[in-house]
Every structure is written in structure tokens, then in C-alpha cells.
Amino acid sequence: xxxxxxxxxxxxxxxxxxxxxxxxxxxxxxxxxxxxxxxxxxxxxxxxxxxxxxxxxxxxxxxxxxxxxxxxxxxxxxxxxxxxxxxxxxxxxxxxxxxxxxxxxxxxxxxxxxxxxxxxxxxxxxxxxxxxxxxxxxxxxxxxxxxxxxxxxxxxxxxxxxxxxxxxxxxxxxxxxxxxxxxxxxxxxxxxx
Numbered sequence: 001x002x003x004x005x006x007x008x009x010x011x012x013x014x015x016x017x018x019x020x021x022x023x024x025x026x027x028x029x030x031x032x033x034x035x036x037x038x039x040x041x042x043x044x045x046x047x048x049x050x051x052x053x054x055x056x057x058x059x060x061x062x063x064x065x066x067x068x069x070x071x072x073x074x075x076x077x078x079x080x081x082x083x084x085x086x087x088x089x090x091x092x093x094x095x096x097x098x099x100x101x102x103x104x105x106x107x108x109x110x111x112x113x114x115x116x117x118x119x120x121x122x123x124x125x126x127x128x129x130x131x132x133x134x135x136x137x138x139x140x141x142x143x144x145x146x147x148x149x150x151x152x153x154x155x156x157x158x159x160x161x162x163x164x165x166x167x168x169x170x171x172x173x174x175x176x177x178x179x180x181x182x183x184x185x186x187x188x189x190x191x192x193x
Contacts, residue, residue: 025060026057026058026059026060026065027057027058027062028055028056028057028058029042029055029056029058030042030043030045030048030053030054030055030056031043031053031054031055031056032051032052032053032054033052033053033054034054037054037056037067049074051072052069052070052071052072052077053069053070054067054068054069054070055067055068055070056068061088063082063084063088063090064082065081065082065083066079066080066081066082067079067080067082076099077097077098078095078096078097078098079095079096080093080094080095080096081093081094081096085108089107090107091106091107091108092104092105092106092107092108093105093107100140100142101138101142102137102138103135103136103137103138104135104136104138105133105134105135105136106133106134106135106136107133109134110134110136112134112136112144112147112160113132113134113147113149116147116149116158116160116175117149119175119184119185120158120177120184131151131152132149132150132151132152132157133149133150133152134147134148134149134150135147135148135150139164141164141168143162143164143168143170144162145161145162145163145164146159146160146161146162147159147160147162156178156179157177157178158175158176158177158178158184159175159176159179159180160173160174160175160176161173161174161176169189170189171188171189171190172186172187172188172189173185173186173187173189174186174187175187
């Protein structure tokens with residue numbers, strides 16, 4: 001749930017920083033850890049290679065576009081990419097670990113969240129798009145294995161689990177209301193050649 005807290009922080013931080021629309025180039029800053037990033041306590045250049053650190057990159061609108069965590073030996077441990085829509089609102093956070101996409105946090109509807117909410121609440125349901133989040137968790141083959149739908153208050157609205165066969169074909173989807181409290185839909189797929 002740490003990614004959810006960082007997403008909320010960035011929403012507020014970017015609102016504060018985005019009021020200055022000057023034509024700056026990309027800004028790179030270094031911090032000792034996440035707390036120093038949140039408190040904006042930057043690492044002096046001479047201390048960058050002295051232990052673990054994180055590097056942040058901001059665009060010309062001062063929005064955070066990437067955070068990279070490095071080890072003491074300057075190996076990249078993990079990173080987060082931040083994408084914004086045309087109006088400058090944060091729309092996607094991608095989380096990578098050991099060079100592999102682990103999960104994405106969408107701050108807008110994607111096809112699976114749209115399908116889920118239409119199934120649960122009916123086709124006339126028109127929610128406010130900014131009042132929920134969709135987390136997509138990927139397996140080692142970079143296929144989605146879980147969709148988790150959160151409210152803004154961090155409650156799980158529902159989830160979809162996806163199981164694949166040994167050929168990585170989708171064989172079963174199980175939809176739940178809440179945090180696995182009530183199974184509401186099961187889809188089985190059979191592929192033939």
C-alpha cells in the first residue's frame with residue numbers, strides 16, 4: 001500500500017509545484033531516502049555515492065516523472081515512472097523492480113475497471129473517474145495477474161484474479177466484490193488451435 005501513499009503525496013506535491021509554468025529543463029535531484037524526498041532534504045553532490053540514495057527527475061512543469069532507487073554500489077534497485085494526462089493530472093504510476101514491471105497504478109479508468117464497474121453497478125453507472133484507483137499486478141511474463149480497484153479512502157472495492165495455463169494463455173478470471181469477500185463472476189476460457 002506504500003505505492004498508494006506515494007501517489008496521494010505526489011498528487012498534492014505536483015499541485016503545489018505546478019503553479020510555476022516557467023520553461024525550465026528537466027531537473028534532477030538526489031535524496032538519501034523517501035522521507036528526505038518528501039521533506040525536500042536534498043543530498044549534496046559529494047554524498048551521492050556514499051550509500052544508498054534515490055534520484056528524482058522532474059519535467060519542465062516540475063512534475064515528478066521518475067524516481068530511481070540505487071544501492072551502495074550504484075546498481076538500480078527499483079524505479080517508478082509517473083505519467084500525466086494533457087491537463088497535467090497524474091494518470092499512471094508504473095513500478096519496476098530489478099528491471100521488470102511489477103505493477104501499475106492507474107488514477108483513471110482503464111478497460112478492465114470500466115468492465116468491472118459496468119458489471120457490478122450496471123451499464124447506466126457513470127462514476128466520477130477521479131474517485132478511485134486501479135492497480136494492475138503483473139506476473140514474471142508481464143501478463144496481468146490481478147486488478148485491484150480502490151476507493152480514494154484506500155478501501156478495496158473489488159478485484160479480479162487471472163490464472164494462466166503453462167502456455168501463458170488466460171484460462172480463468174475470478175471477480176470479487178470487496179477484498180475476496182464475495183465471488184461475483186467466474187470466466188473460463190478454452191483456446192483451441
